[in-house]
Amino acid sequence: MNLTWNCSLSIGVDIIDDQHKELINFVNQFFSSIENEKSSADIINALNFLEEYVIKHFTEEEEIQKKTNYPLLDIQQMQHENFKKDLKEFRKIFEAHGVSTVLALNIHQNLVDWIKNHIMNLDKDLGDFLIEIGYNK
Secondary structure (H helix, E strand, O other), rough: OOOOHHHHHHHHHHHHHHHHHHHHHHHHHHHHHOOOOOHHHHHHHHHHHHHHHHHHHHHHHHHHHHHHOOOOOOHHHHHHHHHHHHHHHHHHHHHOOOHHHHHHHHHHHHHHHHHHHHHHHHOOOHHHHHHOOOOOO
16 A cells, blocks of 8 residues: 655655655555554544644745745645645544545545645656756755
């Protein structure tokens, strides 16, 4: 079930690539807790860490975009907000119905697809933009 970091996910900006690696780590921890049939409390705890990290990463990424006048900031913010809403919805479903294989697979597919698509498209554009303007922090 793991999402694996590879060079196709690199955007060429170390600070953001490092955060994406950490995001993937938290996603994998969340799914590991489900896959290993951990207690509901453990799964919720893993989801809490994932949600907290998502907020931290998105906030920092958007701050970089604001500082550099990235032209697609509005689209980034919209996609980030949708992802956070999806996580909240997954939490509601999980809390209401518990974990099932179908739910876990659905959540996994949605998160993996979103992360890969977002990084490989919009964040790659961000990376190209930051490299072009000489951003190297």
